[in-house]
Amino acid sequence: xxxxxxxxxxxxxxxxxxxxxxxxxxxxxxxxxxxxxxxxxxxxxxxxxxxxxxxxxxxxxxxxxxxxxxxxxxxxxxxxxxxxxxxxxxxxxxxxxxxxxxxxxxxxxxxxxxxxxxxxxxxxxxxxxxxxxxxxxxxxxxxxxxxxxxxxxxxxxxxxxxxxxxxxxxxxxxxxxx
Amino acid sequence: xxxxxxxxxxxxxxxxxxxxxxxxxxxxxxxxxxxxxxxxxxxxxxxxxxxxxxxxxxxxxxxxxxxxxxxxxxxxxxxxxxxxxxxxxxxxxxxxxxxxxxxxxxxxxxxxxxxxxxxxxxxxxxxxxxxxxxxxxxxxxxxxxxxxxxxxxxxxxxxxxxxxxxxxxxxxxxxxxxxxxxxxxxxxxxxxxxx
Numbered sequence: 462x463x464x465x466x467x468x469x470x471x472x473x474x475x476x477x478x479x480x481x482x483x484x485x486x487x488x489x490x491x492x493x494x495x496x497x498x499x500x501x502x503x504x505x506x507x508x509x510x511x512x513x514x515x516x517x518x519x520x521x522x523x524x525x526x527x528x529x530x531x532x533x534x535x536x537x538x539x540x541x542x543x544x545x546x547x548x549x550x551x552x553x554x555x556x557x558x559x560x561x562x563x564x565x566x567x568x569x570x571x572x573x574x575x576x577x578x579x580x581x582x583x584x585x586x587x588x589x590x591x592x593x594x595x596x597x598x599x600x601x602x603x604x605x606x607x608x609x610x611x612x613x614x615x616x617x618x619x620x621x622x623x624x625x626x627x628x629x630x631x632x633x634x635x636x637x638x639x
Numbered sequence: 640x641x642x643x644x645x646x647x648x649x650x651x652x653x654x655x656x657x658x659x660x661x662x663x664x665x666x667x668x669x670x671x672x673x674x675x676x677x678x679x680x681x682x683x684x685x686x687x688x689x690x691x692x693x694x695x696x697x698x699x700x701x702x703x704x705x706x707x708x709x710x711x712x713x714x715x716x717x718x719x720x721x722x723x724x725x726x727x728x729x730x731x732x733x734x735x736x737x738x739x740x741x742x743x744x745x746x747x748x749x750x751x752x753x754x755x756x757x758x759x760x761x762x763x764x765x766x767x768x769x770x771x772x773x774x775x776x777x778x779x780x781x782x783x784x785x786x787x788x789x790x791x792x793x794x795x796x797x798x799x800x801x802x803x804x805x806x807x808x809x810x811x812x813x814x815x816x817x818x819x820x821x822x823x824x825x826x827x828x829x830x831x832x833x834x
Contacts, residue, residue: 475711479816506753513766514749516742517676519712523743524750532747539743543735545711546719550731552705553720560697563831569704570788571826572819574797576707577785578804579815580677584777590770597771604775609782615682616671619772626768627761 462498464533470496471522471541482508482518492529503528596629655725656693662737664691665718669738670745676714678776681783687721696787698724703784707819715739800825 470491474484485508492499507524514520519542526538559565592598600622607613656664668682680703687693694702702720709716715738722734749756756762781801789797804822807813813821 477710479708479710479713479814483814507750510749510753511746513770514742514745515671516745517679517712517714519676519715520742520746523746527747527750535743535747535750539739542712542743543715543739545709546715546735547731548711549702549705549709549716549720550723550728552709553701553723556705557698557701557724560701564827566697566700567829567831568823568826569700571800571822571829572704572707573700574785574788574800575804575819575822576677576703577781578801579808579818580777580784581781581801582805582808583677584774584781585809587770587777588774591767591774592771593767597767600768600771601774604772605778608775608779615678615776619769619776622768622772623765624768626764626771629768630760630764 462496462530464530464537467498467526467530467534468537468540471526471538472544475519475522475541476545482521484519484522488522488525492525498529499525596626600625656691658726658729658733661722661726661730662733665722665734665737666741669714669718669734670742676712676717677784678773678780679714680717681776681780683717683721684783693725694721699787708816708823796829 471488473491474488477487478484485504489501489504493501493504504525507521507528510524511518511521522542523535523538526534526536526541528534530537556565556569560569588601592601604618604622607618608615664683664686668686669679671679684699688696688699698721702717702724706713706716706720715735718734718738719731722730722732724730726733785797785801800822804818807818807821808815
């Protein structure tokens with residue numbers, strides 16, 4: 462499969478999806494079912510890897526590209542991931558110049574506020590997956606308290622959580638590993 | 640220092656950042672956060688709006704709302720929008736590259752090493768702990784995003800819109816983009832509030 466062909470197949474998934482993993486069915490159909498350049502297991506691994514590394518979930522196409530064709534495949538995946546972002550330019554330009562209009566402002570603010578509600582909804586499956594034992598529940602609660610009551614950087618809280626979990630694992634307190 | 644400009648979007652804001660500064664901030668803060676794109680947006684908001692005042696509240700709203708309605712990865716659309724507003728096309732390209740190359744490189748490395756580190760217990764424990772903290776980051780981000788719109792007389796409106804979006808997604812099963820398009824439709828008709 463050529464670089465351009467892989468890019469276009471991945472782009473077909475990313476440009477028609479509005480959330481990180483929403484592109485998965487399209488890309489699965491193209492690369493796993495029809496082209497056989499990727500296995501279903503590799504596809505799952507690509508998702509697991511990007512959920513375990515910093516950055517947006519949409520990065521999974523980079524991992525999938527790497528599994529399909531090495532570094533050039535990863536570059537094709539990266540290009541497929543960033544290309545749709547350029548579509549925001551005309552809409553930002555258009556809406557930005559009309560932001561003083563009360564109706565445009567009301568529409569955009571309603572979308573942002575709805576996004577906050579959706580984010581809370583997204584925390585539910587993330588919580589089910591991550592808060593699996595007393596230690597991780599304690600980490601989640603302590604993290605939220607620190608975020609709400611202090612100005613500690615998010616990166617430090619995540620690093621601290623990782624260190625606490627490693628310590629708990631060392632003394633056998635993380636149940637999910639056993 | 641306010642900038643004199645005929646651009647209504649840039650009116651009253653501090654000086655635009657150089658492309659280098661723009662790249663620096665998006666590399667440092669656009670690539671590191673666990674917990675999804677919105678958590679990263681919350682961190683970026685603090686850096687580019689609260690601390691450096693490169694964009695204003697209105698511009699954040701424009702970038703965030705339009706990015707949420709753009710196909711693909713919303714975070715990258717947000718970065719591109721901020722880059723466009725602050726430095727035009729070069730800024731959009733720089734922000735997009737700075738917000739995507741480092742984390743993509745990390746994913747390539749993690750993919751290459753996956754067969755090794757998936758069996759390393761301490762690494763898995765560290766990731767599990769970090770993701771648990773990411774749940775807290777996600778919950779806090781809801782407030783970070785919504786609170787600028789909580790003004791006298793709008794508290795109930797914010798609670799109803801956010802609550803309805805949550806319920807439509809969780810209970811009714813509407814997809815996020817369906818909920819957001821519905822929200823945009825509601826925004827056309829609800830009474831406007833003075834800023």
